[in-house]
Amino acid sequence: MIKEEAIVQGLKDTFGFSDETVIIKRARRITADVTIHEYREVIAYLKNEMNFTMLCTITGLDLTDTFQAIYHVGNDEGVIVDVKLTIQKQKPVIDTITDIYEGTALYERELIDMFGIQVKGLPEGNRYPLPDGWPVNDHPLRKDWKSVAKA
């Protein structure tokens, strides 16, 4: 588990994270809780300093009181760090990471369509994954949205 420990130590040293914020869950799985002020730096650090060459996907969640976006980054040794960003619900706005990991526009568009989270700085493009006619303020993955209503 030496590799994972080096990654965790690097994050703690660079960002002042505590033992509760960065955790090794098991072999090849690390989680890090981050705020809106540092998430881009953390992601860039993992990519540029720790050789995390892959952004596997971004998972959006509705945690009732807040939203959450998990950036799952991976390296070539099979380690994944889940960078978990809490996002306020009242005006959910985050910045794009397409300048850090280029192939991530679609994952960010999913956050927009499915949760209504705004992503600033995204290049122009079609919506994804909902169809064209889908109403603008309708976000299926929110917890208060029920499938049955739309047969």
Added chain:
Amino acid sequence: MSGGKGLCSLYISPEKRKFIMFDKLINWARMKSPWIIHFNTGSCNGCDIEIVSTLTPRYDLERFGVQQKGSPRHADVLVCSGPVTLQTKDRIQRVYEQMTEPKFVVAVGTCASSGGVFTGCYGVSGGIDSVVPVSAYIPGCPPRPEAIIDGVVKLLGSLEKKEEEEKK
């Protein structure tokens, strides 16, 4: 016109299967060489692959005059798979409208028949018959190529009967 009963879903040895199929296909080809158009309305591709398989050597539908056509205007039978996603709903309606009479629709697979495992998902409309009239249903997840052929043969057999009755 449901094709749901008595389909080749029982295990029959490959040799016997071929024999039964050939017999039916020869009769069918005598009445008509149907031209089909294949359309996927959001399926997982399972049924599509089995439909395409019917054109490959082991099943080889083309020997009997069945041809796949790219344009709806030249097709007799619209072979559909999938639970009709919202994105494909308009398109399948349009494809159906562009076909000339007489025209028939075959719903291949459980999803095309009724929505299948995706029933209740917000992105799907339901079976093909929620959008266009269906002439034959071939359930299965996916149906074997033999079952697909059997369903299409049954459809054409029932049409032949109808033609004969109308002549009387």
Added chain:
Amino acid sequence: MGKVVVPVGPQHPALKEPEGFSLTLEGEKVVSATVRLGYNHRGIEKACEERTYTQNIYLIERICGICSHTHSTCFIQCVEELAGVEITSRAAYIRTLVGELERIHSHLLWLGVAGHEIGFDTLFMYSWRDRELVMDLLAMLTGNRVNYGINTIGGVRRDVSSEQIKDILKTVDKLEERTKYYIEVLTQETTIVQRLAGVGRLSKEDAIRLGAAGPTARAAGVKRDTRKDDPYAAYGEVPFEVITDQNSDVLGRGIVRVKELMESYKIIRYVLERLPEGELTVKVPKKIPAGEAISRYEAPRGEDVHYVKSNGTEMPERVKVRAPTLANLSSISHMLEGGYLADVPIIIAAIDPCFSCTDRMITVTDREKDSKSMLDWNKLRAYSIDWHKERGLDFSAISHLREDGR
């Protein structure tokens, strides 16, 4: 952009076709390309939150009918991790066996589709005929040709008998002979090499930068394979090579896939010769303790990623699926740009996309002529085949492939 001209093809001018691909041309070359997705958006992730874990196995298996075992296993791995259980060795080996059979059927399917896209229908017929051998094995082992349902949470539902093992090994021998021959075709058949070499270039740097996965990445020399990097099922114990190619083009992607078939045969033999004794399942509670897990699987197309969050009930809190084709989409635009319109079908087919691309409409904007038109895939394929015929690459002239002496 240019003004709209009457669209090509049988569409009603007033109705808008949902486009799948949008290409801008200068002469015969593509200068910009975008892919539009969402046709297959069914709402699966939401549905997962409203069904039990067991019901979800059957839903998730049907995300893709070509790699259904991939999705099912990847999802179940998350659930097993959350439940804190470890499956038996025997179950892990059986999952690996079915996974490799799936890879074989998928790669042979791809070989046929690629052949069809370039007008080489003989290759399509041969490879799909061989593929039927694998379909028979899968039907024998699992009861279905597609959507196998072999997995349950905690293990597998069916065992493998010694008779079945004999049949599998015999078939693998046959397939290996056929595959050696496909490798020859891809590396030595002049028309194929001329048609595919240099097409759809994706450099190693670009493959990494754009997040490519699977054979698309490996053909650019990126040695990335989840079976080795983040092992699951029995892959931690099974020796095999990760196949890469340095050509970084469509031909390389084909070569990687057929060589991977040879590795799959090796893996299957290893797994069957050492199949451990033991139970097929371990007990798992219906209510899964709260937690989060992320699992990965090397699908035939590349890395598949599943994330599951549990909340102590019988239904998951959140399920997220990232299928491999999504990882390769950014690379498509890059590979299409700078290439010929006539190469568009095979470049797209070469990433082995898990969507039915043949139903997609293609919008073509011609910068020089200032016009816009719509083609369907069949028309584009026909154009592509004719374009290459004019340049001496005619696959219809190859009426049969050399048999392997049997």
